[in-house]
Amino acid sequence: MSEHHHITPLKIYFRVAGILFFLTAVTVWVSYVDLGFLNIVIALLIAGTKATIVALFFMHLLWDDKKNLTAFVLSLMFLAIFIIITMSDTEFRGAINPEIKDPINKRAAFYDSLPLTDDHGNPIHEDGSHESGDKDDHH
Amino acid sequence: MSDNHQNNYLTYPKGIMSWLLTLDHKRIGLMYLFGGMFFFFLAGAIALIMRYVLATPEADFVTNDQYNSMYTLHGAIMIFLFIIPAIPGALGNILLPLMLGARDVAFPRLNLFSFYLYSLGAVFVIYTILAGGVDTGWTFYTPYSTTSTTNVIPMTLGIFIIGFSSILTGLNFIATIHKMRIKGLTWYKLPLFVWALYGTSLVQITATPVIAITMVLLILERLLGIGIFDPALGGDPVLFQHFFWFYSHPAVYIMILPAFGIISEIIPVHSRKKVWGYKFIAYSTLSIAFIGFLVWGHHMFTSGQSVFSQIVFSFITYFVGIPTGIKIFSWMLTMYRGQVSFTPPMLYALSFLFLFTIGGLTGIFLGAVALDIHLHDTYFVVAHFHYVMQGGTIVAFLGGLHHWWPKSFGTMYNQTIANICAIGVFIGFNGTFFPQFLLGLRGMPRRYATYDNLGSEALVEQYAATHSYSTFWSGILGLSIFISVVNLLWSLRKNNKLDPGTNPWGALTMEWTHTTSPPHPHNFEEEPVLTHGPYDYDKVLVKPTLKRK
Incomplete structure (x- = not known):
């Protein structure tokens, strides 16, 4: 060349x-x-x-040589594929389950203000007693 | 003997340093071959121990932690140290310049550097094993991998380094294919193995940087807590899976495309027939390479990703079936009305057609979201990817090794033993992994050392029966592979040389017709001239010759 x-x-x-x-x-x-x-x-x-x-x-x-330009544009294209398709996940998470709609970072500080819950989302009181019922029904 | 020792790349130049500092693509290929085989046997031995543990519901002599470490090492070593580098690094390196009529690859020093990067990465992996292993699974999913107390950092650092070796090999091959072809060797006259290496190399240089950055992010997350994968710091653990699979799904095609290339070489040669649908096979390679970049989310259907992207990924995943189907049908039509001879390479190629088709079709099951929710993380997935990776890639690799062994070493192994082993691999493989489809359908999860506490005696009995059946056949499989490799190595004994001009399969690609077996240190004694296409069995009469010295 x-x-x-x-x-x-x-x-x-x-x-x-x-x-x-x-x-x-x-x-x-x-x-x-x-x-x-x-x-x-x-x-x-x-x-x-x-x-x-x-x-x-x-x-x-x-x-x-236009091959270099092609390689450069292709690399941008692959980056775009990665970002756009990943956004098809992050932007649509609330479509079925509104609980996971907000980006997690907005909820991060929110964890601290939540009452203590067990594995099923039932509140745990300070004295150790449990409240029954499935939390998911209340959405 | 001594008058022509300078015509053999294996014997000239002499001395250990002439190997360690060699710039000869064939010697580098052999070093990759033996490095890869070492790790293949290491990871294979781990697999056999795991199968032994799984034969009974209780864990026999390993703890749960040791088992976790074993499946992680089996997966990571097989993938990063064997399957990804084996075909391009070993067979690709040995054959690519010979097939192009070139003296070497475009960047011989870079080629040697790639091998040393691979070795350096391997050192980190061996350190990981000696330091007690790593228990995250070969996928290193966060959040567990950010908190696990095992050796995540040396392992991921090893993979980071091996990734660069892979990128440089890809870069080298692309430059070689573009620039080093002899006069008259146009794109449509290239052997299909070269097309396969080209597609593989494109994926290697476009996808591998992403695994590198993913591993760096994971290391930074562990060391500095940067929070990119940690929800408490505003990160997103599912993002790790996006990063990881954006590489690792295309990497599946890094592993399988060279295998397709080998099959495209073996079938026409051993059927004595021009390959059917040359351009279809060539372009389906490139389209698989491209579609492979759009489907990574099908590994994440249960990760909590959005339903919208599940539908998108599931839909695009089906498209992979089209170019793959084109290849399978082209190979079958190549054999149709050909003179098929049941040589060891051909038996492996036929096994490949069966096993890969089963692997591919069960992949369509798993690409369907609704079915995948049930089958995710069960033995169905284990069976599926072993059908693709072992039944596909490793069987093709063994076929290629048997096909080009006389070319690489100038010796012929015992073909009867090789045939028996090929049949043993086929039967042993199906016996090992077909039952795992059934285990998965009945809910046996993967990555568990025990299944003795399921709350149902009947289910435990069912699982134990199927598992022990699988374990029995895995022994046959392991033994068959072991004997076939011993058979190959045994052919290297003294006084077993073939005549240098021998063409045992009657092949027409340049590495058989234009140079000796084993090749000259500079590949061709004189400037090669293209006389025929790679599959012109209808035009050129070439007979298999097997002459001993």
Whole structure:
């Protein structure tokens, strides 16, 4: 491949750097504006654009053998598969059983405030007596 | 004899250092072969002890803790030190450059480095055994693995290191297949074993980094309590299973795809017939490799994952059956109207077709959510994956070993003994594992040393009868494998050399037609020229020749 080695003009490097600085400024600016659920979408869009132009220009993927670009995009695709399919679990856990709906971290501190229970969820009183009945019926 | 000793990679160059520092893919392959076989026998011995314990309802001479350690070590050693590296590391290394007409793999030094990484990982595993074992099961599920007092860290560190060996082998093979083919050897003229190694290598480099990061996260969780898998710190233990199976399900295909490749080589050669559906077999390899990435959640149907993702995973799982079915039917049609000869490699390949089909079809049972809830963590699962991994991969490995043994060592084993052993493996295997389907259907859970306290004498009797039957046949299975390996090694005795030009199966792939047995240290004495396709039995007349020196 070395005979086709591409030499990028310095001008392009400076332009790309300028765009990156500009986008960084936009990131900072946009963080002061509350756009609701769009906050994270826009932040990721800007970051994604920056990563893309770094890969294309600074890492030469634009001019390289396209196999390298394919490998790079495929690796992102596999990451996306992993995250999206895992979210099909974590985002839908409450569909049948609302008890497990909330992400566990919201319930973590909640454990401390719960009364003591035995293995079946029946409350245990300080004096050791048990209350009968299945807790699952009360949902 | 001495005039041509420089033409044999086994004898030239000489000396122990020429082996330890070798860059020759064939020697590295042999080191993988003997390393892998050592661990195969170690983990196999553990399995036989477990079968002995299970023959009676009480645990005979092991404690429950020792039993927990035994099944963990059996699983982890078999998978990470034998099945994953065995076929690509041993047979793949020996054969890939020969099949491509290349002098070596693309990165010979990297190849040697992979072997030393494998050895370093093995040292950690041996340390784990000597330090008292590990009892989490080979899957290292949290939360237990974060609290177990056994040697989780050395074991997972060993697996972390072996993972890098696997990635580097995959990388090496991909570069080799892309760049080292001789002139005229286009993709559709490659032997199907090469396609299988290509698919395997893709999975190795895309999936294995995930097991590495999973093991690191587990170690950090144990050492520093970072909380990623701990609900009390905002983590999620089920996330560990997602991480783990995102690698380990594709890893199932790292284990089985090379076996498919071996079968695709053995069947046309020993049927004297062009392989049926070449492109279908080649592309089904790649589609299995890809679909394998989308189905990991079927290991987690009882983990508490969402019902939605259970449906998604269950649905996608069925798709694996399509390319796999294509392969099975292609192999059967390859044999149809061929001149099938019942040589040892072919007997193993035929066993493979039966055993792998049973393993694959019971996988569809387990892919159905409703049925899996009942069968999860029972002996049905144990039987299923042994049908796939042992009945599939190890049987194919033994077949490949018998097929390429004359190529690798220039000697021929006793074929009658090898045939008897192959039949012994088939019968012993079915006798061992078919009863385990029945045990599982009746509710016998896996990973228990005892089953004497079930509250029902009748059930205990049933279990004991079936278990002892399974144990009896496991002895036959172990003995058959042991004798077949001794038979192979016995062929290495003095004055048992074959004529270097011998082609005992009459095969047409380049490793048989273009070089000697055992091959030249540089593979080919002169630049090889492609004269025919790998399965052109309809065009080229080639007869099996078995000449002794």
